Amino acid sequence: MRTSYLLYLLFPLLTFSQIDHWESVVLPGDYWDYLVPASQPNSNWNQLGFNASSWNSGPSGFGYGDGDDATVLSSTMSVYLRKTFEITDASAVGYVVLDIDYDDGFVAFLNGQEIARNLVSGEIPGFNQASEGYHEALLYQGYGPERFEVDLSMLTTGTNILAVQVHNQSADSSDLSALPVLS
Numbered sequence: 001m002r003t004s005y006l007l008y009l010l011f012p013l014l015t016f017s018q019i020d021h022w023e024s025v026v027l028p029g030d031y032w033d034y035l036v037p038a039s040q041p042n043s044n045w046n047q048l049g050f051n052a053s054s055w056n057s058g059p060s061g062f063g064y065g066d067g068d069d070a071t072v073l074s075s076t077m078s079v080y081l082r083k084t085f086e087i088t089d090a091s092a093v094g095y096v097v098l099d100i101d102y103d104d105g106f107v108a109f110l111n112g113q114e115i116a117r118n119l120v121s122g123e124i125p126g127f128n129q130a131s132e133g134y135h136e137a138l139l140y141q142g143y144g145p146e147r148f149e150v151d152l153s154m155l156t157t158g159t160n161i162l163a164v165q166v167h168n169q170s171a172d173s174s175d176l177s178a179l180p181v182l183s
Contacts, residue, residue: 025085026162026182029059029070033082036073037127041080046163047112052082061101061179062166068140068177077128077171081164081178090157096150096182098162101139103177104169105131108148110182111160116148120167131167137177145179 033052035041044050058071062079065072073079087093098108098116105119119131138145166178 022183024181024183025087025160026083026180028061028179028181030083031057031059032062033057034062034071034073035080036076037078037080040127043124044112045080045082046109046161046165048084048159048161050082055080055082061177063103063137063177064175066175068137068179073176075171075173076168076176077130078125078165078167079176079178080127081166081180083162083180084159085162085182087155087157087160090152090155093152093155096152096155098148098150099145099181099183100148100164101137101145101177101179102135102166103137103175104133104135104173105167106178107165108180109161109163110150110154111156112163113154115150115154118146120165125165125167129167130171131169134169137175137179139179145181150182 033055035055061069062071062073063069107117107120107125108115119133119135121132162182164180168176
């Protein structure tokens with residue numbers, strides 16, 4: 001799956017003639033800190049200075065173990081994910097994209113600022129908030145993930161953090177998936 005996913009990432013990106021190469025700073029299978037919450041996380045959970053030492057750690061994708069998940073989670077309404085990465089020179093970066101495969105809704109943040117969302121409303125969604133509809137993961141069906149362009153001004157030289165919260169449509173949902181990639 002990792003090879004086909006990487007090919008998916010590279011083919012469309014090569015069409016941008018002004019960019020001489022692409023690098024992914026967050027890849028499938030990278031280790032993330034994650035939390036299956038029993039209460040609302042601290043409001044700064046998505047920022048670099050937050051101490052996530054009490055959180056679990058595991059490789060992406062996250063989900064219920066239905067064949068496309070590296071880290072298997074117990075049934076939940078939501079999962080919170082954090083991944084740090086380094087940028088040597090942010091001024092040398094010409095374009096940033098978030099590719100994400102998910103089930104059912106999500107909100108993504110770069111350095112504490114929202115960069116993408118689907119099917120989750122509210123400025124600060126509650127940990128027990130249901131997504132606003134169903135969205136099936138796409139990769140296991142042979143499709144590519146959804147792609148979101150990211151504002152370059154949110155990227156900094158040095159350590160950065162990608163944070164994602166994924167929400168199920170209901171507490172008894174049969175699946176949950178989260179596989180974010182940043183290039």
